[in-house]
Amino acid sequence: KQEVTQIPAALSVPEGENLVLNCSFTDSAIYNLQWFRQDPGKGLTSLLLIQSSQREQTSGRLNASLDKSSGRSTLYIAASQPGDSATYLCAVGISNYQLIWGAGTKLIIKP
Amino acid sequence: EAQVTQNPRYLITVTGKKLTVTCSQNMNHEYMSWYRQDPGLGLRQIYYSMNVEVTDKGDVPEGYKVSRKEKRNFPLILESPSPNQTSLYFCASTGVGIRYTFGSGTRLTVV
Numbered sequence: 771k772q773e774v775t776q777i778p779a780a781l782s783v784p785e786g787e788n789l790v791l792n793c794s795f796t797d798s799a800i801y802n803l804q805w806f807r808q809d810p811g812k813g814l815t816s817l818l819l820i821q822s823s824q825r826e827q828t829s830g831r832l833n834a835s836l837d838k839s840s841g842r843s844t845l846y847i848a849a850s851q852p853g854d855s856a857t858y859l860c861a862v863g864i865s866n867y868q869l870i871w872g873a874g875t876k877l878i879i880k881p
Numbered sequence: 882e883a884q885v886t887q888n889p890r891y892l893i894t895v896t897g898k899k900l901t902v903t904c905s906q907n908m909n910h911e912y913m914s915w916y917r918q919d920p921g922l923g924l925r926q927i928y929y930s931m932n933v934e935v936t937d938k939g940d941v942p943e944g945y946k947v948s949r950k951e952k953r954n955f956p957l958i959l960e961s962p963s964p965n966q967t968s969l970y971f972c973a974s975t976g977v978g979i980r981y982t983f984g985s986g987t988r989l990t991v992v
Contacts, residue, residue, distance in 0.1 A: 804980060811988070813971060816980035859924075866977050867912040867931065870922045 772797045774862050776872035784880050785852060791845040791875045797839040801863040805834050805845050807856045817840030817858075818845070850879045862873070883908045887972050887984035894991055896991055897957055902957045902987050907960040907972075912975050913955040914939070915947065917968040918986075924971070935956030 773796045784788055793803070802821050806814040818827045818834040826835040833846040845856060857876045861869040865868070885906045894900055906913065914929040916939075926939030930949040944966055946958040955974075959966060972984040 802978075806981075806983075811969070811986070813981040813985045814973075814981075816982070817934065861981075866889045867914075867929070867975060868926075870983070873923050 772800075772862060772870045773866050774860060774870050776858075776860050776875050778875060778880075779873065780876040781851060782878040782880060785850060786788040787850050788846070789850055789877075790856050790878070791822075791847070791860075793843040793872055795841045795862045797809050797864075797871075798841055800838065801865060802864065803834075803836055804869070805832075805843075805868060806859040806861060810857075811870070814859065824841050836838045847877075852879045852881050856881045883981050883982065885972055885974050886913050887970075887985040887987050889925070890987060892989050894989070895990055896963055897961050900959050900962060900989075902959075902970060902972075904955045904957065904984060905953050906955075906974040906982065907953065908974060908976070909952065909984065910974035910976045911952075913949065914973045915945070915955070915957050916973065917922065917941065918971065927957070927970075946986045949963060963987075964991050967991050 775794045777792050802817045805817045808814045819834040820827050831848040836843050855878050857874045859874045860872040888903045911932050916924045916929040918924050927945050928947040930936045936947050939983045967990050970987045973981050975981045
């Protein structure tokens with residue numbers, strides 16, 4: 771059974787720092803992996819989608835990598851800003867449609 | 882604008898009074914899904930639909946019903962709501978190989 775773990779559960783860093791959020795999964799047979807952002811009491815926004823055949827995806831200051839053999843994905847945020855404060859969720863696609871969710875990392879960027 | 886629209890955003894109701902939360906997407910996505918989010922429990926899938934007239938149970942389907950009579954709509958029905966169904970609910974849609982799009986959420990309180 772696929773399990774997804776995100777470490778750390780919470781992270782607080784000063785503005786301007788580069789940071790890495792981690793996601794690990796137990797079964798390397800995945801379809802894709804997505805990173806989402808959730809602001810308090812709000813919906814989820816998909817940030818990046820990495821297909822099983824890909825190694826990384828980039829969008830602006832965000833870069834996500836995927837290493838299926840080791841069961842890991844990282845989300846790299848460059849030059850962090852207070853507006854990046856949110857909960858970041860990793861979700862592993864086990865079929866074309868179904869996702870297994872991590873518990874999230876709550877990120878606080880201090881001005 | 883491509884989006885998933887949920888209504889209502891907030892709802893307070895009494896135990897046993899039937900209610901429906903509507904969900905509509907304008908992206909012609911095949912797959913739609915309902916989640917509930919509770920503190921400490923993360924996102925849990927209630928029901929999903931692979932296409933019109935095709936629905937299946939997720940992880941926590943008890944007390945909920947769904948229907949998919951049209952591709953764009955996927956309402957969530959609570960026939961007899963109970964206080965343990967107080968939660969934040971999200972509808973989502975996707976197609977093959979593309980990112981999930983989530984609605985803004987419905988905060989339901991059952992008293």
